Amino acid sequence: MTKQVDLSNFRVAYAILTQNVYRVMNLHAEDNADFDNARIERQITELEHFFQEASDRAVFDEDEYAILKQSTSVMLQWLNGARAPSLPPNSLSAQDEHREMHYTLRIPEIAQRIAWQLEPTWEYNPAENRKTLASLARTCTSFCDAALNDLFEPAAVFTLRRPIVDADWERVLYYSHRVRHFELHYEEDLRAVGDALIQTAIPGGYLLPNLVSFRVGSSKLPFAHLNLFLGPRLCEIQCNSDQTALLPVLTERFPSLLHVDLRKGYGLREKPEDETMRISTFIRSLKQVEYLSTPLIDVPALAHLGQLSSLHTLHMDSFPDTALSNLHDQGLFRHLLCVHIRPRKPTPNDWVIDFVRTWTNPTMFSFRLNFHETPTADFLDRLFDALSEQCSDHSLLEFTMANMVAAESLARGHIIPGSTLHRLTCYPHLTELFLTSVDGYDLDDAAMEELVRAWPFLTRFSLAAEWHDHRPLLTIRSLRTLAWYCPCLTDVELTFDASEVPGPPTSVHELFRHTNLTELEVAHSPISSAVDVARYLSAIFPELTRMATAKDAVHWDVDDPDNTPQDLLEIGYTRVWKEVMTILPVFNDVRAEEFRRGRQSIEM
Structure with missing residues (x-):
């Protein structure tokens, strides 16, 4: 009985560790401000300690231990590869570097908490609090990322009250080298000051020299204004697909972008094939992209992505108009970890199977599919078979299949049998399983027991049904x-x-x-x-x-x-x-x- 309890505890611990690794993956892919190398290092240490203790105590049987060893090795490999490159020292003057600062202010979480307490929208004296917050930001050299957001986000920081003079840059340089992430949502954010900045000699040539991530929410911002933020360290971009002037510049100057999130833009009236070609040209220029989300794609772009060893996350809102049979057996997509297929227009479910057939044994962690057609038992049988044939059996952690359209538009009369679900039992490390059937499931207690015995690490389990x-x-x-x-x-x-x-x-x-x-x-x-x-x-x-x-x-x-x-x-x-x-x-x-x-x- 004691051994059974130990085994159960170790399984729970492993499931928690797996969820933590998966969360770190998402933070890395989504450019979350909470992501840093320290988090990666802690996760690696926890994973190594767990595996060492599991080995020393020998609580797992031989087969489960082999699976555990393989899965742990894969996660360690991914975590080591996800370490962010170290940024160079900031450009503070020698006088600033020798200022004494309490050691606790070097802890980002503490700096963020202090900034949050002083953030003007939470207090009755916003003007005084802003002065205190700005003073702290000038003297605290670790004041960056989330803490810096509390200083700038609530303020109309782009309001020009007089012409810019050289002396104004002294204060700007206290902060500019510390800004890693920047977002613009409305064209009004830059309209008042953009032209003045363009005509000003910016010290060092870049407004935010260490900017890593730039997100643009508006399609109406002039490119000359956006160009102010395209610094030498930019590796992550989020923008609308109708930024016609921005995409060619990204193609030419930033082929080493790591994180690209293209949103569907509606500011242009152009033929779909022309828009697809523009986006395809940009995608085919990317050499080291790790995360890509795109509203449109064609076969050449897909073939290019399949050859990249860096690509681990791919989100697609559409499929190519032509078949992918020419991409089968070409050794593509060996390093994919996460795939999300969410077509915006009705698309045959069989295209998904055709796409999976282009993979070459990737270590798939997450597969998510939103469907327009009713997922029949026959389709799911073929999809699950394709997944088991094309990717590593032991790696899948999350499988999600959800409805993309109104339930009333789906064909009725399709019940999913237990034999179809049984095809997923080849993934012993599943932690999240979400399935949606139109008309429910044909599943009894014995079949359910056979399923869940194969998934001891499940944390979230859903067999949803429209009817x-x-x-x-x-x-x-x-x-x-x-x-x-x-x-x-x-x-x-x-x-x-x-x-x-x-x-x-x-x-x-x-x-x-x-x-x-x-x-x-x-x-x-x-x-x-x-x-x-x-x-x-x-x-x-x-x-x-x-x-x-x-x-x-x-x-x-x-x-x-x-x-x-x-x-x-x-x-x-x-x-x-x-x-x-x-x-x-x-x-x-x-x-x-x-x-x-x-x-x-x-x-x-």
Whole structure:
């Protein structure tokens, strides 16, 4: 029993570590201000310590240990590759460098907290606070990133009150070398001062010489104004695709961009093929891009991306108009980690399979798909088979498939069988699984147990359905199976039959308490007795605090003449589930008191 508990604890710890690594991946890909090398180093250290302890204590069997070793190696490889390059020392004068500063102000989190307390919009004396904040920023050499945002974001910093003179740059240079990230959302942000800056000799030639990330939210900003921010260290850009003057300059001057986020722009009236060609030319100029999000793409651009060893994250809002069969077996996309396909216009689902067939065994961590067509069982069978054939079996952490259009526009009559879901059991390290079916699932308790035994690290699990007119074969007993085999779960969405509730526990297996799960979406689940269900749930999930049904997301009226018999049934179920939520806290309190007394009696 002790060994089983140790194994469960190690699995929980590994799932948490995996989630942390995945979060670091997202911070790195999204250019989050919280991302830095220190976070990477801490994550590497934690991962190495965990693996060493798992090896020393030998809690995993031989097969699971081999999978753990491979997965840990992959994550360490990615983390080491994600280290940000060190920036050179700032350009403070010798006098500034010798100013004494309390060592705690060198900790970015502390500087940020102080800045937040002084941020003018939170206090009654914004003018005085701004002076204090500006003084702190001039003397604190670690005052940057998020802390610097508190100084500048709420202010109209581009208001020109008089002509710019040379002496004005003295104050600017206190901050300019520390700014790493900059965003412009409206053309008014620069209109008043842009022309004046263009006509001024900027010291060093760049307004923000160490700028790493530049985000432009408006399509109307003149390129001459944008050019003020295109410094030598720029490696991340977010802009609209209709920035016709900006893209060619990026193509020529910044082929080494690492992070590119192109948003669909609507400021131009041009032929779709012309816009696609402009974007394709830009994409094909990128030599070291790691993260790319693009609204349009063609086959040449896709072929170019497939040859880049640097590319790890790809988001696409459209597909090429021509088939990809010529790209199969070309050794492309060997280093992909994350893919998100979210077509803006109706696109055949088979294109996704065609794209997956171009991959060459990448270590895929995350695959997300938004669909326009109904995902049939046949399509999912072929997609899952393609994924297992084209990428590493043991690497996938997240799989998401969600609806992109109104449910009413999807073809009905497609139920997903358990045999289709079983094809995903080749991914033992799944932590998040989100599937959406139009008409539900054909899945019983035995099939569910077989599935979740293969996914011990699941933290979030959702089998969503737009409709579920047939009575589910899955019963409320499956929740106990989930609790036993998936100790890391925090939220679940399932449709199951709760009309018959099992009796009191008869084995140690049934006495297991799952303390991580806090959210349960019961979707279209039938139910009879609120009291019996609340008692059953409180025994398994003592921390459960939130529940929802499919009808909670829509306004429903029992007297609506458009209601179908199934609608009326589900409205009735929703009322009973709301009673469960009312009763559940009482049962949870009772269970907590029972647990406390039981522990006291053991300690005595």
